Amino acid sequence: MKRPLALVGFSYLLALTVALFFGERLSPYFACTASILFTIFFLCKRFRKGMVLSASMLAAALAFSSFSAESSRLSCVENLHGLETEISGVVVDLPYNENYRTCYLLEVRRVENHEFPTNGRILVYAKEPIADGPGDCVEGTMRLFLPDGSTGPFGQRASLAAEGVYLYAFPVDEGAISVPDRENSLWISILSWKERLYDAADSVFSRSDSAFVKALLFGDKHELSKEVQENFRVSGVSHLLAVSGFHLAVVTQLLTLLLRALRLPRPVCVLGVAGGILLFMATAGFSFSVCRSGIMCLTLLMGECCSRRADTMNSLGLAVLLLCLHNPYAAADTGFLLSASATAGISLYAGRLQKALERLHGSHPLLHRLLRPVYALLASTLGALLFTLPLTLPLFGTISPAAIPANLLMMVPSSLLLQLSFLTVLLAVVAPGAASIAALPVSWLCRYLKSCADFLSDLPFASFSFSGREAFLWLGCALFLFGLAVLLGRSRPKFRLTGLLCVILFLVTLLAHQISLRNVTSCSVLSSGDGISIVLTRNGRAAVVGCGGYSQSPVLRELDAQNIKELDLLALVSGSFEEGSNAGHTLEKKPAAILLCDRESLANATLLNGSEKAGETICCEKGYTVSLWDDAVSIERTEDFVRILCGNEKILLWPEKAEEEKLPEDWKDCTILVMEETPESLAGFSPDYGIFCMDEDTVSRVWHMDYSFLPLATEDGPIEIRIGEENTTQVRREL
Numbered sequence: 001m002k003r004p005l006a007l008v009g010f011s012y013l014l015a016l017t018v019a020l021f022f023g024e025r026l027s028p029y030f031a032c033t034a035s036i037l038f039t040i041f042f043l044c045k046r047f048r049k050g051m052v053l054s055a056s057m058l059a060a061a062l063a064f065s066s067f068s069a070e071s072s073r074l075s076c077v078e079n080l081h082g083l084e085t086e087i088s089g090v091v092v093d094l095p096y097n098e099n100y101r102t103c104y105l106l107e108v109r110r111v112e113n114h115e116f117p118t119n120g121r122i123l124v125y126a127k128e129p130i131a132d133g134p135g136d137c138v139e140g141t142m143r144l145f146l147p148d149g150s151t152g153p154f155g156q157r158a159s160l161a162a163e164g165v166y167l168y169a170f171p172v173d174e175g176a177i178s179v180p181d182r183e184n185s186l187w188i189s190i191l192s193w194k195e196r197l198y199d200a201a202d203s204v205f206s207r208s209d210s211a212f213v214k215a216l217l218f219g220d221k222h223e224l225s226k227e228v229q230e231n232f233r234v235s236g237v238s239h240l241l242a243v244s245g246f247h248l249a250v251v252t253q254l255l256t257l258l259l260r261a262l263r264l265p266r267p268v269c270v271l272g273v274a275g276g277i278l279l280f281m282a283t284a285g286f287s288f289s290v291c292r293s294g295i296m297c298l299t300l301l302m303g304e305c306c307s308r309r310a311d312t313m314n315s316l317g318l319a320v321l322l323l324c325l326h327n328p329y330a331a332a333d334t335g336f337l338l339s340a341s342a343t344a345g346i347s348l349y350a351g352r353l354q355k356a357l358e359r360l361h362g363s364h365p366l367l368h369r370l371l372r373p374v375y376a377l378l379a380s381t382l383g384a385l386l387f388t389l390p391l392t393l394p395l396f397g398t399i400s401p402a403a404i405p406a407n408l409l410m411m412v413p414s415s416l417l418l419q420l421s422f423l424t425v426l427l428a429v430v431a432p433g434a435a436s437i438a439a440l441p442v443s444w445l446c447r448y449l450k451s452c453a454d455f456l457s458d459l460p461f462a463s464f465s466f467s468g469r470e471a472f473l474w475l476g477c478a479l480f481l482f483g484l485a486v487l488l489g490r491s492r493p494k495f496r497l498t499g500l501l502c503v504i505l506f507l508v509t510l511l512a513h514q515i516s517l518r519n520v521t522s523c524s525v526l527s528s529g530d531g532i533s534i535v536l537t538r539n540g541r542a543a544v545v546g547c548g549g550y551s552q553s554p555v556l557r558e559l560d561a562q563n564i565k566e567l568d569l570l571a572l573v574s575g576s577f578e579e580g581s582n583a584g585h586t587l588e589k590k591p592a593a594i595l596l597c598d599r600e601s602l603a604n605a606t607l608l609n610g611s612e613k614a615g616e617t618i619c620c621e622k623g624y625t626v627s628l629w630d631d632a633v634s635i636e637r638t639e640d641f642v643r644i645l646c647g648n649e650k651i652l653l654w655p656e657k658a659e660e661e662k663l664p665e666d667w668k669d670c671t672i673l674v675m676e677e678t679p680e681s682l683a684g685f686s687p688d689y690g691i692f693c694m695d696e697d698t699v700s701r702v703w704h705m706d707y708s709f710l711p712l713a714t715e716d717g718p719i720e721i722r723i724g725e726e727n728t729t730q731v732r733r734e735l
Helices: 004-022 027-043 045-073 075-080 156-162 186-204 207-218 226-235 245-261 266-283 288-305 312-326 328-332 334-361 365-396 403-430 432-457 468-488 492-516 553-561 577-589 599-603 605-613 696-702
Strands: 084-091 096-098 101-111 121-126 136-145 165-171 178-182 521-525 533-538 541-547 569-571 594-597 616-619 623-628 633-638 641-646 649-654 672-675 689-692 710-713 719-723 729-733
Touching: 004 027, 004 045, 004 312, 004 328, 004 334, 027 045, 045 075, 045 312, 045 328, 075 165, 084 121, 101 136, 121 136, 156 165, 156 328, 186 207, 186 266, 186 403, 186 432, 207 403, 207 432, 226 432, 226 553, 226 577, 245 266, 245 288, 245 334, 245 403, 266 288, 288 312, 288 334, 312 328, 312 334, 328 334, 334 365, 365 403, 365 468, 403 432, 468 492, 521 641, 533 553, 541 553, 541 577, 541 633, 541 641, 553 577, 569 577, 569 623, 569 633, 577 594, 577 605, 594 599, 594 623, 599 605, 599 616, 649 719
Parallel strands: 121 165, 541 569, 569 594, 594 616, 649 672, 672 689, 689 710
Antiparallel strands: 084 101, 084 136, 096 101, 101 121, 136 165, 136 178, 521 533, 521 719, 533 541, 623 633, 633 641, 641 649, 719 729
């Protein structure tokens, strides 16, 4: 077995991913099946050679068993949902602000009259500060909730469980929360050091640059604007804002150069670099991505001490195995999966791709010297994209062609910025005056990177949607073709032909997908919590009806996925403060030809500022009728209600606090009813579908009622309604 740790580590991770997908009930059966297969492969001489199948089945059996055991241990958390109880715990991370609340990560010590997992954590949202910082012991009565969102393998609940967070908590009375004591530990001391670094960054950088530096150095994006995050995501370089291998490699190289410049003995340098790596991992919060790269760097240093060269894939497999053994929910962390996949792609194919690119210009020495760094960067980018594609398509449903030029333009400046900001922040701790001078180039680099991301994200087809059945069909065919090529024998012509066939198949599938959507109106009811958010698209044009919910991000993600840069219309539905703020932020990013709202909504400063990006702002107090796209779609409003007419479909929007007596009788004749709250009576309604735009807690209270229609909930994911030319309608669920 050439790379045993790589085989075992990735087999373990794959088995955990399967367990997450199918759930804890089937995990024991999978464990038994894998154990039986291990026994067969181990005892059968035909399969014993190399022990590949035996080792992979043994790893899978252990993974399924550990996931089943961990799920059973966490089952007590389900019983706490909705309870109001006395809780005591310790703040174990720096507080931050989110959705107009202060958030505290609390490691629970006691839940009155209930069991709770050992060292389990809850995320507390408080309207007012309840603690000074890390180490404070907090006691008080709180209401507990399970995380909202999908309960699927990569839903919010599983992702938070990967971080050891199992519940949300809301203090019943912030004034009654007490801080009776304070704990001190090594981890609390590290957090105090991290807080000091944050204060140093705030003292020498502007607010926007400080937020960017914190995201780059520590992976903390809480203060970074949503616009910058979205630009980096669309440009395909969001990995720069998530601390992982790139960051740790730069820091390791910087520490090595600094220690060697002091002419210290080699063992001392190695120990110093190892200590710096551990400290950097701690300040980055020991996230899965930074732990993966940290373990690999420490393995490399250990190999140097022993005069042995560490194999990259074995080091990666060891890191993956250790992290999965520590937390069976590690597979739910998408950042960890993408980081491991990208590292594998770079390790296996970056060198080969670089050699293939270098052969393009022959043996010209000058061109070879000039283009070699470019080819190395391009090969690494292509290798990472190749191996992360099977994950990004099912998880995000988008492809970012802009990632290739973005990485070429931004990786080297990011490396330089990382080193300069690291030194500047450390200098600000001991000599703030000198750090102010060093902060100038950091500010220039921050401005350059943000400008690059902004420019590239605005390019046509910087990112486009490729999801649903077409994407899964292409992905399945591509994996089948590569598997067939491996079985037929490893040779370059076969793999080249396979790669060419996959590219042709991708282009044909994409073209067929675009043709199938020609003259089709798509109505996407988005998952945004409590609130109605609908995106209408047809032939590359778009309109937004409603911007309700917790954020404008779902609307912007949908528009970016459809490569929409401008809107024909943005119409508000409920007129709430949250909807006005979300609409204002949406207009800042996606200008609209027409903004429809009531006059009171413009009292919202965010919406008022955003309305400057609208071609025309129309205040409609009682009602309106708007036709779009050669009368393919008609949007009507009367009093509190909005109706969308397209083909044979009549979609009625029922916002919060709508007065039913103001609804016209003929409007009850709808085919689809979209509800922010349920009507008191459904008499006279006979829709085919009812869509609940509510959070999980609200949906759970109304879901089990008897309805004459098929109930759907955006809490489980966006719902797309496609209306074709021949008045054919498809209702699709994005899982």
